[in-house]
Amino acid sequence: MKSNIDMAIDLASLRNPDAKGFYGPFGGAFVPEMLFPNVEELRSRYLEIIESEAFRQEFLGLLRDYAGRPTPLYFAKRLSEKYGTNLYLKREDLCHTGAHKINNTIGQILLARHLGKRRIIAETGAGQHGVATATVCALMGMECVVYMGALDMERQSPNVARMRMLGATVVPATSGNQTLKDATNEAIRDWICHPTDTHYIIGSVVGPHPYPDLVARLQSVISEEMRRQLAEKTGSEIPTAVLACVGGGSNAAGAFYHYIEEESVQLYGAEAAGHGVHSGETAATIALGKPGILHGSLSMLMQTDDGQVVEPYSISAGLDYPGVGPMHAALAHFGRAKYLSVTDEQALQAAHQLARLEGIIPALESAHALALLEELPFGKKDVVVVCLSGRGDKDMGVYGAP
Amino acid sequence: MNNLNKLFGKKRENVLAVYFTAGYPKVDGTADTIVELAEAGADIVEVGMPFSDPLADGPTIQQSSKVALDQGMSLVRLFSQLENIRQRTSVPLVLMGYLNPVLQFGLKRFCQRCREVGVDGLILPDMPMDFFEENCKALFEANGLCSIFLVTPQTPDERIRQLDAASTGFLYAVSTNSTTGSSRGFGPEQQAYFQKLAAMNLKNPVLVGFGISTHEDFSTVCRHLNGGVVGSAFIRAQEQGISEKAFVKNLRERQVVS
Numbered sequence: 001m002k003s004n005i006d007m008a009i010d011l012a013s014l015r016n017p018d019a020k021g022f023y024g025p026f027g028g029a030f031v032p033e034m035l036f037p038n039v040e041e042l043r044s045r046y047l048e049i050i051e052s053e054a055f056r057q058e059f060l061g062l063l064r065d066y067a068g069r070p071t072p073l074y075f076a077k078r079l080s081e082k083y084g085t086n087l088y089l090k091r092e093d094l095c096h097t098g099a100h101k102i103n104n105t106i107g108q109i110l111l112a113r114h115l116g117k118r119r120i121i122a123e124t125g126a127g128q129h130g131v132a133t134a135t136v137c138a139l140m141g142m143e144c145v146v147y148m149g150a151l152d153m154e155r156q157s158p159n160v161a162r163m164r165m166l167g168a169t170v171v172p173a174t175s176g177n178q179t180l181k182d183a184t185n186e187a188i189r190d191w192i193c194h195p196t197d198t199h200y201i202i203g204s205v206v207g208p209h210p211y212p213d214l215v216a217r218l219q220s221v222i223s224e225e226m227r228r229q230l231a232e233k234t235g236s237e238i239p240t241a242v243l244a245c246v247g248g249g250s251n252a253a254g255a256f257y258h259y260i261e262e263e264s265v266q267l268y269g270a271e272a273a274g275h276g277v278h279s280g281e282t283a284a285t286i287a288l289g290k291p292g293i294l295h296g297s298l299s300m301l302m303q304t305d306d307g308q309v310v311e312p313y314s315i316s317a318g319l320d321y322p323g324v325g326p327m328h329a330a331l332a333h334f335g336r337a338k339y340l341s342v343t344d345e346q347a348l349q350a351a352h353q354l355a356r357l358e359g360i361i362p363a364l365e366s367a368h369a370l371a372l373l374e375e376l377p378f379g380k381k382d383v384v385v386v387c388l389s390g391r392g393d394k395d396m397g398v399y400g401a402p
Numbered sequence: 403m404n405n406l407n408k409l410f411g412k413k414r415e416n417v418l419a420v421y422f423t424a425g426y427p428k429v430d431g432t433a434d435t436i437v438e439l440a441e442a443g444a445d446i447v448e449v450g451m452p453f454s455d456p457l458a459d460g461p462t463i464q465q466s467s468k469v470a471l472d473q474g475m476s477l478v479r480l481f482s483q484l485e486n487i488r489q490r491t492s493v494p495l496v497l498m499g500y501l502n503p504v505l506q507f508g509l510k511r512f513c514q515r516c517r518e519v520g521v522d523g524l525i526l527p528d529m530p531m532d533f534f535e536e537n538c539k540a541l542f543e544a545n546g547l548c549s550i551f552l553v554t555p556q557t558p559d560e561r562i563r564q565l566d567a568a569s570t571g572f573l574y575a576v577s578t579n580s581t582t583g584s585s586r587g588f589g590p591e592q593q594a595y596f597q598k599l600a601a602m603n604l605k606n607p608v609l610v611g612f613g614i615s616t617h618e619d620f621s622t623v624c625r626h627l628n629g630g631v632v633g634s635a636f637i638r639a640q641e642q643g644i645s646e647k648a649f650v651k652n653l654r655e656r657q658v659v660s
Binding site for chain 2: 020028029030031032033034036037175176181185188189192193194195196290292293294295296301303305306307308309
């Protein structure tokens, strides 16, 4: 692994983008002028705000008392026996609202309040980010509008009901494949039309600078806790490997964040291959994509030779996205992390296995990360952490299907 | 001399630019639409390069872009459609679209093809100014292409001056905070913004776009600035079978209500 890393790159630059938001060749802020003031306001203020002592106090307090952090690092004994290694699950599924998404939404709503915003918009795929956004809006008494692909509203209907109960307006996105990409387009259009009172809580490490860095920083609490918890349980903060699923890549960014500069730690991302990387029905962006611009950043992108974005497919609504965060594109480009493809079928098997061996029903997204264990040859002395990004209640329609 | 600069050399008032989506409604109708618009009296024709994810566009242009792409429209095809356009019209031609298809086509090759077919200017709304300075400016200049940037009601004055400085041809003033195709008329707030732009003594002529669909809208912007851009309203007219000639006439002349 170590020998594959491009030594010319300063690893810290893969964690901290430059002033224009670039991680190596990826990132930036490719936005039309209509969005420029919004994005610029955020860019010029986010670091000063989120690094202030007052913000840290309030953010960490809410993570602890409201979201239920730290989440456990659980030694999965029976799963470890099955694979002949030492497997730990970072239990983000035990966060309030059932996924890691709440880490980001708590941080961003505090940021929005500092910026004097009164209205919140968000996009959502699986509905986890939408629920996490609706939740913090209820908590702070702010108006909340969530854009969700019409197809996703069908396949993740329990989350639609949750958002509505929390007081959010859920607006169906009816363009394209009616999934996450289309919901993001609609959210961006809303932001163009509301340039002063609205903050857009992007749910992943995507979008124009500073979003990838902002979201990665807010999610980095995952690996911050992992280091401390591993030290307690194994005597070392440093595992052999960290595994996480990658759609836009926010839980992976959080799980990798404090290990990027630890060269010995192998980082693996699981992309959704859908029916197979070369089936034409896939969301394996790093495997298939080329550098391109979508939603304001230059990253790997599934696209035609003519530069049109290809409609993705995955059984998992949260991974059904044709792009990926620029940090991941850079981690892959410089060989610091490896991204492997996992099919619908492999993810389903991994989900059912975890349910039977450990009594934990994972989200379809997280099941993609678990499925990597079939591919990667870890041994008895290795310590492997899998980021269990969310719980599977929302996916019972798929899991329970005959 | 570039046709845009030529135009503004002799005409500074009531300048009408009409936008349509290349490859829509008929995939091979692009050149005919340009010629019809020119003959109908449009001063500038903006040819939209369709993109799968047009973030700044409202439903009308989203839909026309989707249909064009579904019909097989592409940049390669667009340039072949424009191959002989300069034998048919000398109307200033501006290509407008998103950056990604241009990057995949290859910036250098794109600019060369623009010069070969006779394109006069480019509007790439999601191209950042610093990216332009570093990667595009020299290529645009070498190929005789004007760069046209957008400003909005939220753009600070200092940045308006920077965008004006980076622009050649004209400056594109987005009328309201909205995606394309919304039509709410122009109230005192917009008129104050138009007046501010007019008073800034910018180096470029200023055309107002977004939300112009009637003669009244067009004459309002022309009262303050050099002219306007009409897009979604023309595409809706195409869908209703209204000719280019009738559409341009309706915009330029007050209709007698009977």
